[in-house]
Amino acid sequence: MKYVCFELRKIFGAKYVWMIAAAMLALNCALALYTANETKKNEMIPSDVAVDFFRLCADDPDAIRENYLAFMKNIAGQQAGGGEGGETPTSNTYSDTYPDMLFYSLLNSTDTSFRTYGDDIEDVIKTAETNLHELDFAGTPHESYAYRNQSEVVRAYTEARKNVRIGFEYPHGWGEYFAYDAVNIFILIVTLTAASTVFTSELGAGILPVIKAARRGRGTTAAAKIAALTAVSAAVALIFALSTFAIFGISFGYSSPYNAIQVINGHRLDPHVISVGEYFAVTLLLQVLSAVLLSLSVLAVSVVFGHFAATYVFGLGVIGVSFLLNGIFYNHANAAVRYFNIISTMNADGLFERYRSVNVFGFPVEYPIFIAAVFLLLSVLLAAVFALVYSRASSAERFGAHRTLGRRLPGKKGGAGEGI
Amino acid sequence: MPTLFRKRIIKKFVLFVLAAAALLLCSCSGDLEYFYDYGEYTPGDVQMFTYEENGDGVDGIVPLGRINAQTSIAVYNDELYFIAKNDADKSVSAGYTLYRYNPKTGNITYVCADPTCTHSTYDCPFYGIVTSCEFYIADDSVYYWQQYTYINDRPGELEPNDSTEISCFPEYNMKTGTYKNLRDTDSSSQTAGMVIYNGVCYYNDYVKDEKTDEWHDYFCSQDTKTGKITEYGVEYTPDMAFDGKLLLSAPDDSMYYLDTDTGEIHDGIGESCLYYKTDDGFIYINDRELKSCAPDGSGEKDLGVSGISYFYVTENYIYYTVQEDTVMIRVPKSGGIYGSSDKTSHQLKSVDVPTIYRMKRDGSEKTEIWRPDIEENSSFFLPEDFVVLGRYIYCDCTSYDYDEEYDVWDIVYPSHRFIRYDTETGEIYRINPEGGEK
Numbered sequence: 001m002k003y004v005c006f007e008l009r010k011i012f013g014a015k016y017v018w019m020i021a022a023a024m025l026a027l028n029c030a031l032a033l034y035t036a037n038e039t040k041k042n043e044m045i046p047s048d049v050a051v052d053f054f055r056l057c058a059d060d061p062d063a064i065r066e067n068y069l070a071f072m073k074n075i076a077g078q079q080a081g082g083g084e085g086g087e088t089p090t091s092n093t094y095s096d097t098y099p100d101m102l103f104y105s106l107l108n109s110t111d112t113s114f115r116t117y118g119d120d121i122e123d124v125i126k127t128a129e130t131n132l133h134e135l136d137f138a139g140t141p142h143e144s145y146a147y148r149n150q151s152e153v154v155r156a157y158t159e160a161r162k163n164v165r166i167g168f169e170y171p172h173g174w175g176e177y178f179a180y181d182a183v184n185i186f187i188l189i190v191t192l193t194a195a196s197t198v199f200t201s202e203l204g205a206g207i208l209p210v211i212k213a214a215r216r217g218r219g220t221t222a223a224a225k226i227a228a229l230t231a232v233s234a235a236v237a238l239i240f241a242l243s244t245f246a247i248f249g250i251s252f253g254y255s256s257p258y259n260a261i262q263v264i265n266g267h268r269l270d271p272h273v274i275s276v277g278e279y280f281a282v283t284l285l286l287q288v289l290s291a292v293l294l295s296l297s298v299l300a301v302s303v304v305f306g307h308f309a310a311t312y313v314f315g316l317g318v319i320g321v322s323f324l325l326n327g328i329f330y331n332h333a334n335a336a337v338r339y340f341n342i343i344s345t346m347n348a349d350g351l352f353e354r355y356r357s358v359n360v361f362g363f364p365v366e367y368p369i370f371i372a373a374v375f376l377l378l379s380v381l382l383a384a385v386f387a388l389v390y391s392r393a394s395s396a397e398r399f400g401a402h403r404t405l406g407r408r409l410p411g412k413k414g415g416a417g418e419g420i
Numbered sequence: 421m422p423t424l425f426r427k428r429i430i431k432k433f434v435l436f437v438l439a440a441a442a443l444l445l446c447s448c449s450g451d452l453e454y455f456y457d458y459g460e461y462t463p464g465d466v467q468m469f470t471y472e473e474n475g476d477g478v479d480g481i482v483p484l485g486r487i488n489a490q491t492s493i494a495v496y497n498d499e500l501y502f503i504a505k506n507d508a509d510k511s512v513s514a515g516y517t518l519y520r521y522n523p524k525t526g527n528i529t530y531v532c533a534d535p536t537c538t539h540s541t542y543d544c545p546f547y548g549i550v551t552s553c554e555f556y557i558a559d560d561s562v563y564y565w566q567q568y569t570y571i572n573d574r575p576g577e578l579e580p581n582d583s584t585e586i587s588c589f590p591e592y593n594m595k596t597g598t599y600k601n602l603r604d605t606d607s608s609s610q611t612a613g614m615v616i617y618n619g620v621c622y623y624n625d626y627v628k629d630e631k632t633d634e635w636h637d638y639f640c641s642q643d644t645k646t647g648k649i650t651e652y653g654v655e656y657t658p659d660m661a662f663d664g665k666l667l668l669s670a671p672d673d674s675m676y677y678l679d680t681d682t683g684e685i686h687d688g689i690g691e692s693c694l695y696y697k698t699d700d701g702f703i704y705i706n707d708r709e710l711k712s713c714a715p716d717g718s719g720e721k722d723l724g725v726s727g728i729s730y731f732y733v734t735e736n737y738i739y740y741t742v743q744e745d746t747v748m749i750r751v752p753k754s755g756g757i758y759g760s761s762d763k764t765s766h767q768l769k770s771v772d773v774p775t776i777y778r779m780k781r782d783g784s785e786k787t788e789i790w791r792p793d794i795e796e797n798s799s800f801f802l803p804e805d806f807v808v809l810g811r812y813i814y815c816d817c818t819s820y821d822y823d824e825e826y827d828v829w830d831i832v833y834p835s836h837r838f839i840r841y842d843t844e845t846g847e848i849y850r851i852n853p854e855g856g857e858k
């Protein structure tokens with residue numbers, strides 16, 4: 001623990017980490033606010049007004065139904081009587097600013113989409129059942145991936161159809177929060193910066209030679225570095241995610257976290273029987289896992305290649321490539337390229353859109369599970385590589401690396417790039 | 421002390437964030453009162469479907485690429501493939517997708533293997549499939565044209581609604597479910613009548629000749645593995661390929677062939693026409709008359725029928741269409757499609773009635789197979805181009821629906837106008853993805 005604290009102090013001791021972290025946090029908050037405001041402009045009815053209306057509907061559905069019928073009758077009457085040039089009927093029962101028409105259409109579309117959920121899932125099950133039938137006819141072995149995958153779809157969606165409980169309400173806040181994915185770039189940049197300090201500040205630290213003296217000391221130091229960095233990456237991910245969560249909450253408010261995830265935009269065919277709140281926890285976990293993976297890979301690469309500037313560029317490269325892959329023009333079904341990268345994993349929505357699986361030795365494994373497992377394994381592997389190489393490396397080599405580092409790091413990213 | 425100051429700030433900030441998040445979570449209304457109920461799911465009824473063998477098939481028969489291009493149904497591994505309205509998407513703006521029909525089970529499946537796909541989003545491999553051009557199936561892969569406007573409307577995108585025109589020729593492997601774009605195209609190069617042979621795609625493309633600055637409809641090939649494109653600098657059209665030879669027809673109707681191993685073009689025999697290759701030679705149409713010859717072009721034999729408008733060759737038979745009758749029917753004066761027209765006034769329209777016959781491949785046993793019944797005051801179907809598998813004819817049809825009230829026929833082109841005609845009983849079975857009879 002003492003060593004971990006020492007490493008933590010080193011990370012927090014670097015001024016530029018604070019500067020970058022603060023700048024990124026401010027930028028993220030500003031961008032989140034901006035995005036929230038832009039989204040708000042497209043709302044038919046502001047979410048708080050809509051929420052009140054939906055509560056009214058839940059409290060007294062009969063009254064709303066009566067109002068609605070009267071409203072439709074009124075429209076029919078006006079259309080029949082008014083003919084050409086007749087004004088569109090406006091009545092403002094629920095709000096002074098927004099006409100009833102908007103409320104009814106919002107209610108209708110929400111209610112219809114909730115009501116037809118069962119039928120839509122049934123279609124998926126039937127399609128998979130027909131596919132199974134055809135695979136059987138063609139003599140496809142039941143142990144093949146193709147067969148297992150279709151069976152898995154039948155199983156997962158039959159389960160979902162039976163157990164997903166969609167509650168009547170106006171879903172808001174969550175969809176907007178989940179859709180805002182720029183936060184992940186900021187998390188990764190700050191994580192990368194924090195990871196970079198693990199070596200830089202050692203030069204100025206007085207205790208270093210003492211720890212370095214014994215071999216066991218180096219092993220312990222390695223473990224401490226890993227622990228400290230993991231904790232910092234996780235904290236960075238959580239702070240950024242939760243501050244974003246707060247901003248969207250202030251802008252939209254959040255609907256029930258207990259409702260099924262299927263009420264959120266883009267999750268209708270999500271095969272998982274989880275609530276919105278549980279999904280939120282899953283996204284946090286994936287963000288933490290991804291941040292930890294990035295910092296550990298930076299750690300491992302820096303100790304293997306020694307050259308620090310190269311390591312920083314590597315980190316930026318990982319972020320950049322992930323970003324490009326995530327934003328890749330997605331016109332086809334090659335999910336692997338699109339989802340199997342850090343940023344897409346952090347965005348999570350795409351992974352949970354519907355049942356998608358990877359062929360692992362003939363067994364279908366769902367993307368979220370597969371990716372989480374691979375990330376976890378990779379993290380452990382990278383940590384091990386780091387610990388091994390670090391405890392073996394001679395101090396001279398490392399000092400060599402530090403010197404180049406000390407010269408280059410204060411410069412901007414471009415400066416680091418020039419060094420290669 | 422700056423560090424201490426920083427520590428305090430971070431502590432306060434973290435506490436604030438956690439408190440705010442917790443507060444928000446608590447303030448979420450958790451009281452859901454009304455829940456939706458979807459009832460029990462019961463697997464659907466098995467539809468009534470019968471299938472009888474007659475020992476006929478299409479093994480060893482190679483149709484000319486251009487005949488394939490004429491027919492909207494492709495046969496591959498004893499299954500039928502066709503493009504029709506996408507039923508998985510219930511919206512009015514639903515597009516088209518590729519289906520597979522198993523004649524033995526009567527099941528229709530989407531060729532896109534993902535059962536959760538609605539085939540109406542960009543990530544479906546068949547999104548925007550071009551319906552007017554043929555698709556091709558070889559070595560478990562489908563080759564087709566795709567064209568659509570890609571609009572970047574993902575939520576949270578800072579610059580939404582960027583649009584890009586997509587036009588390409590991809591390959592979809594039905595065994596592995598993988599999609600690969602072979603080449604970007606434009607609509608002018610979406611030509612029908614390609615040949616896919618031994619992993620190489622042979623096609624025509626409009627290419628600008630750098631020297632003369634003129635556009636030519638050049639014969640090209642593309643390796644589907646490497647993507648490498650070869651231009652041959654000649655305006656020949658690929659016909660069909662077998663035994664390492666790709667037959668080509670020139671604009672002046674002379675024939676050539678490409679040695680697919682060496683890539684050299686040699687002079688061929690005969691004249692360009694519509695033909696099938698069978699185990700014992702060719703069967704072809706010349707001046708709307710059916711003829712056959714040996715593999716080397718010798719021994720031309722007249723099969724004794726004329727006035728042919730379409731033909732299809734199986735292992736045992738040649739099926740052919742002759743337009744023998746013409747009937748006059750009353751159709752609504754305006755439109756007449758989808759029943760949207762004004763039926764109070766009508767006009768007479770002459771309709772060619774195709775009759776389908778068949779004979780043995782040596783020209784014997786000519787038999788009438790399907791002569792559509794056109795009775796006064798009742799609806800009828802007219803077959804179009806068809807394929808034959810076993811004892812059934814599968815074809816696109818146009819239906820003429822008789823409207824008793826106005827005494828007129830409406831011409832209806834339903835989105836699934838694909839039917840099965842039993843050559844032995846004359847029974848018509850309508851094939852649509854919803855399953856079963858109309």
Ligand SMILES: [Zn+2]
Nearest residue numbers: 532537539544
């Ligand atoms: Zn699809």
